[in-house]
Amino acid sequence: MRLKLTCQNRIGILRDILALFADYGLNVLRGEVGGEANNTIYLHVPNMLRMQLSTLKPALEEISGVFKVIRVSLMPTERRHLELNALLSSLSDPVMSIDMDGRVVAANRAAGKLLGVRIDEVPGLALTRHIQDVDLPDLIRRNNARVNGLRLRVGDETFLADIAPLHTENEDVASLAGAVVTLHRADRLGSRIYQVQRTEVRGFEAIFQASRQLSAVVKEARRMAPLDAPLLIEGETGTGKELLARACHLASPRGQAPFMALNCAGLPESMAETELFGYAPGAFEGARPEGKLGLLELTSGGTIFLDEVGEMSPRMQVKLLRFLQDGGFRRVGSDEETFLDVRVICATQQDLPALCSEGRFRHDLFHRLNVLSVQIPPLRECLDGLEELARHFLERAVRQIGARVRDISPEAMARLRGYHWPGNVRQLENVLFQAVSLCDGEVIEAVHLRLTGEAREDGLESIDLAGSLGDIHDEVERRVLARLYPDFPSSRLLARRLGVSHTTIANKLKRHGIGQE
Template sequence: MRIKVHCQNRIGILRDILELLVDYGINVRRGEVGGDHGNAIYLHCPNLINLQFQALRAKFEAIAGVFGVKRVGLMPSERRHMELNALLGALEFPVLSIDMAGSIVAANRSAAQLLGVRVDEVPGLPLSRYVEDFDLPALVRSNKSRVNGLRVQVRGDVFLADIAPLQMEHDDSEALAGAVLTLHRADRIGERIYNVRKQELRGFDSIFQSSRSMAAVVREARRMAPLDAPLLIEGETGTGKELLARACHLASPRGQAPLMALNCAGLPESRAETELFGYGPGAFEGARAEGKLGLLELTAGGTLFLDGVDEMSPRLQVKLLRFLQDGGFRRVGSDDEVYLDVRVICATQLDLSELCARGEFRQDLYHRLNVLSLHIPPLRECLDGLPGLVEHFLDQASRQIGCALPRLMPGAFEKLAAYQWPGNVRQLENVLFQAVSLAEEGAVNAEHIRLPDYGVRQPLGEFSLDGSLADIVGRFEKAVLERLALEHPSSRALGRRLGVSHTTIANKLRDYGISR
């Protein structure tokens, strides 16, 4: 049995309590002094039974300074240990406790998997066996303070390490007990921060609107959010389609109901169907005996977000169309009709109208989904908001890493502004987080901005966007003809390449002053 004695903090009170237990032959295996103000004593007495406890209660309370005594389920240290284990077990990134001899004292499950051992095999393992050229005890002794974002190699993989010394209140280095080492994969750190920020920010506040184009999209979204009709969001990868969908859900009358998301891209048809519509008992070999609820039923009264709807199979398109028409569907392997009230928001990277024209997407489904529509422009079309966006992400990254806000040098910004950003805002955030982690002396330089394929010549070079649409299209057409005229020796060959007559090509080459 574990008991808590609520008492006055006076000299000798613990002795008086223990003497009472000794008189009655009660063994104390463990004792802790705690409470919010140090006004409680916790005792673990394995052989104390409830009948004895009830008889001793009055004697406890007769001790000077004791206000009350009661049973508790756990000692404070046991509760902290269980909570810490639950917390560490829930973390996806590795966490290790290291002593000043360089040995691992404890680790969570993710760290054990990284080291290739079981959790119970971790204590006593030398850190140097797994981490290359890294003397943690020496680093802790020399710094005596937290270190964030240190690049280390663990079993050949690069991580960013956060190191928190275990130190007494005074600064005597002999009091150092070790450190807690938290590892983050360098290639996924931006994604982790992106997900953390998505959970911290809610609604339209999570969408940074430094660009005029994005501010206009958000204004439209705010008007559409309360309308209880399907919504189609178009935009390239990384533009924030799911973020916008969640904001619209939270701003709608369904905001307190669940929002469920399904990414249709890459899912086999059978898997996508069971995930979306569920299945009945014994629907197929290996199915649960009781069946399974699909996302639609789990979302009842809320919003279903379908990302990559353009990759949905024709059969699933039919089932989704029927649900949008009358709110009904059948689970896989079941004849029972299920009717639900769910708002559907879809997202796509492609132009669904073009897919309909090619017969690759049902036109009737497209019209059902396209009751309300939003288009998120790519980052390369929102460069007027790039300075504010960069400043925002630098601030976010420095807060997460725990360093001072670095300065962005002119060369680094020029590199960012000249890039085409195929991964859009998500790519920008990841690149800037990596840049902050690499920055030295509080400055992000051009070499810290690591961009794939940076410097590769764009297919049509650069041309001005000034003037009317006819002017812009004319400059674009001239750029196309100048490039292809180098590869095709005659007007006939160039005409065949572009699908027009050789006379048209000859006239355009003459009009634009292009000679071969």
């Protein structure tokens, strides 16, 4: 158990507090002093029971200078350690801290993988085993300043290293304690520069609005962005739901606070719960001794984006509903309440009202999430902006690949217009990137476009024509529905795609046994 004591900063107060714990036969494993005026004492008493706390708390508050005693989930250094670990783990580049003997003090997972060791084996590892052409401690002493772009060989790979020296007090050589080394793969430098270019344009300006319909959606989202209420974004896969969510976050009063995203699809319930809500120290076998902060706590004051919220398990739906109601939740393995101020933006490509009617999604949660809502149209409904969007993606691919392609032929553009785009804008970007990589000339031709499913053969030659016209019609109808259902996996989405009523499609799917599994 961890306690926080707000108290007077006087001589002997810690001795009086610890003496009381000794009288009760309780061992204080660790203590920290904090607060702006050193007026807060944190104590870790691992063997203390809740019943003992109820007895000990009044006695502690009777000590002269002790004003308040409360239970907390983490010590300050434990919280800083968790936040640092979370930050390092989010970096894809290898990052390590070294001392002035050239030994690794700490590293992230990417660095451990590069060095071929587990994270717990990193401390004390000598870098001379992996970097032999440069004496890093000597380099740090000689420069005593930040070094950027130093070419290093680590094993069989070449990296560009950024080295930031660490000082204990002054910035002289005598106070050097080591350095933080960040490694960038030299062969990926071009793509890294391109990624920086891609993220220069942020917010709503990053959303291409050539289509009148999409422009109207962005205008609607701009009005909703500053409102501090849950937002539900609906749209098919590849329409840019996360991009719109980020834009709404940046345009809100929370724009300078963190934005975190969690895809709820495909995650086991236990993993989704610990990712979102975190877990307490020693919550389960294999858990970190210090526990783990969830995305909600890392997003405090900012915005959490939950993609594919329709895939949430019933247990997760209950915990999310509770958080939306009063801002409180419990970490896995903890009975302590944590309260946070976080805006929730959700996205789904499923028909949530239909899931509610089927009992797979909570009605009360749907109404909590649907305070504000926006529907992103599929690409096939925005063809008035297709040509301009295609040329935009063409220019982007040309910059990244370094090709000499300049244009798209009319025949290729006609194929793009005639395609049904099940993957929407993301698929269009990928198709044009591939076309640029395949093209040897300066113009993208129709032959360079790889459009999935465009040329599938399900014609009359594969249909039994021996039956009646009604039988033949039913077979053709069944094949059409079976082909489209994976791209539009609900009766409402499929009905919208085919331009008929939801009831008609629901009856036909049931009759043909499509989607029943």
